[in-house]
Amino acid sequence: MPVRWAGWCSCSLQSAGRRVRRMSRIILCASLLTAALVVTAAQPPSPRLGIGDVPPPLSPMAWIKGNQVTEFQSDHVYVVSFFATWCGASRQAMPLMSQLARQHAGDLTVIGVNVRESERGDPSVESISRFVAERPESFDHIVAMDDPMTAPLFQSWMRSADMYGTPTAFVIGRDGRIVWIGIPIDDRAVYTFEQAVADAVSGSVNLDASRAVHVETAREISEYLEAREVLADVDAARMRGDHAATLTAIDAVVAERPEYRHRTRDTRLSALLHIDESKALAFAEQELEFVSAGELAEHRGRIAGSIGRTVAGHPDLSPAAQAWALFYLRQGIEAEPEGSGGVLNWLSLAELEHARGHIDQAIAAQERAVRLARTAREVTAESLKELERTLSEYRAQRMDGATSP
Incomplete structure (x- = not known):
């Protein structure tokens, strides 16, 4: 990694x-690191989604807070930010979303979408509603919830864009097209989320830089998902506390893939x-x-x-x-x-x-x-x-x- x-x-x-x-x-x-992959072989691949594309519709299971967004209006900027309540980095990104919503009020609408909740949290509307209500400073923006079982938004947005981890954000520009995809708290990105939002509001997004961020992040996610598959037996032994089996599984992996020694x-x-x-x-x-x-x-x-x-x-x-x-x-x-x-x-x-x-x-x-x-x-x-x-x-x-x- x-x-x-x-x-x-x-x-x-x-x-x-x-x-x-x-x-x-x-x-x-x-x-x-530890969450289960939602995409399975039984599910057909979603269409690819990238910079410059028209975003999929927002059809969540529930709208938790704020007005429903049924379509993306022209000459307005939107951020669709995917989060999970059990994810520390998602919690870190929540206040940032509210800060940007306030900073660009009138020009920007932020929509937080809860995804992958069933992996560790309580995947109920009541639980997510309570989580949001207890953190008003972190949710000064619209909040919705993906269906925790069928995960249509996770599939049509995140997996279609080769994204997986939370938080992940999509910025939709004034022309109604996606102008940035990535991890909103990744300060080391060559073109950061906050800069992309500011540029989208002003109408001057660097699309080439956005593509570079998306391509690099998607590549790293692909490497991670491959590594998790390779290390499945190691992780299973480690999780059940079988230390001898963990060592045996590591030996098997490194024998076949020496690069996994590190x-x-x-x-x-x-x-x-x-x-x-x-x-x-x-x-x-x-x-x-x-x-x-x-x-x-x-x-x-x-x-x-x-x-x-x-x-x-x-x-x-x-x-x-x-x-x-x-x-x-x-x-x-x-x-x-x-x-x-x-x-x-x-x-x-x-x-x-x-x-x-x-x-x-x-x-x-x-x-x-x-x-x-x-x-x-x-x-x-x-x-x-x-x-x-x-x-x-x-x-x-x-x-x-x-x-x-």
């Missing part, structure tokens, strides 16, 4: 610590930690030597941080293993001190120091994580509150004279 996705996909973070695992699910949307590193390390800690640490050292000598050498520090998070998050570590985790985490922090990766590195360091009984060091690391989280776009308001609660817990323990959890 391309490194560019690290800001919103948790594929490289799935083996972090208990608190870090929870945070990574909130901070970084896991929708592209993709399965943290999963293999996590399984090994459950079976034999010394072998796991030896494997970690071996992998970093392999990385240092290969084409991924420039990413060695980031990979060390990922390994450190994996080791640090394992329960019942020996003092020696904790020391190794600390060593790897420091390398990760040096390579990636900021951004979402930095937040998780510092957060994992705080949890590790807390487990070691070093409350002052835990507080210092947690404070750094909180400071970074306040300015990191990937971090949702809910995630920030959880980080701050943990910091308060650590400080209270210090006040009580505690030196260990």
Whole structure:
């Protein structure tokens, strides 16, 4: 999976610590990692949908909030944003949609469409209505709901455009045609969602740049879906907690597809930690030597941080293993001190120091994580509150004279 996705996909973070695992699910949307593919072989492929095309009609199962949009009026801009309530990145994008709706009032209509809710949430109109009503600041725009069973809008819009993850946004220009398709919170896109919206309102969208964003994102999604199919047995064994079977499945994959050695590193390390800690640490050292000598050498520090998070998050570590985790985490922090990766590195360091009984060091690391989280776009308001609660817990323990959890 391309490194560019690290800001919103948790594929490289799935083996972090208990608190870090929870945070990574909130901070970084896991929708592209663990959700079931809605499209099946029994369903005929939908027509392809791209930049410059007329958008499909909006025929949702239910309109949750605001006026129904039965057609796209000319000389007006629309955003159709697909979200899932269980997706952290979707929650991150919701306030942005409302902000743009207010900023361009009169010229722009934003329609949030709930999709894929049955994969993890409660796929009922009542549940989605309650979710929206409880977050008025995030839903200052129209909201609708796709049918959770037949998923007509997910098919006719997202899958037709080779999109899959949430959030995904479509911008419809004043001429009634699609002028941008992509991930609205991907700041590293060559042509960002917010810029495309502003340009659509002014009538000067860069269609070539929009096509480049759509093509690149669709390519990465295709690679992800292929990888998920290849790793199906690995994920199934991991989910049921069969560590020996996980290792066997990884061996089978790597034997046939050597390029998957990097993709399965943290999963293999996590399984090994459950079976034999010394072998796991030896494997970690071996992998970093392999990385240092290969084409991924420039990413060695980031990979060390990922390994450190994996080791640090394992329960019942020996003092020696904790020391190794600390060593790897420091390398990760040096390579990636900021951004979402930095937040998780510092957060994992705080949890590790807390487990070691070093409350002052835990507080210092947690404070750094909180400071970074306040300015990191990937971090949702809910995630920030959880980080701050943990910091308060650590400080209270210090006040009580505690030196260990």
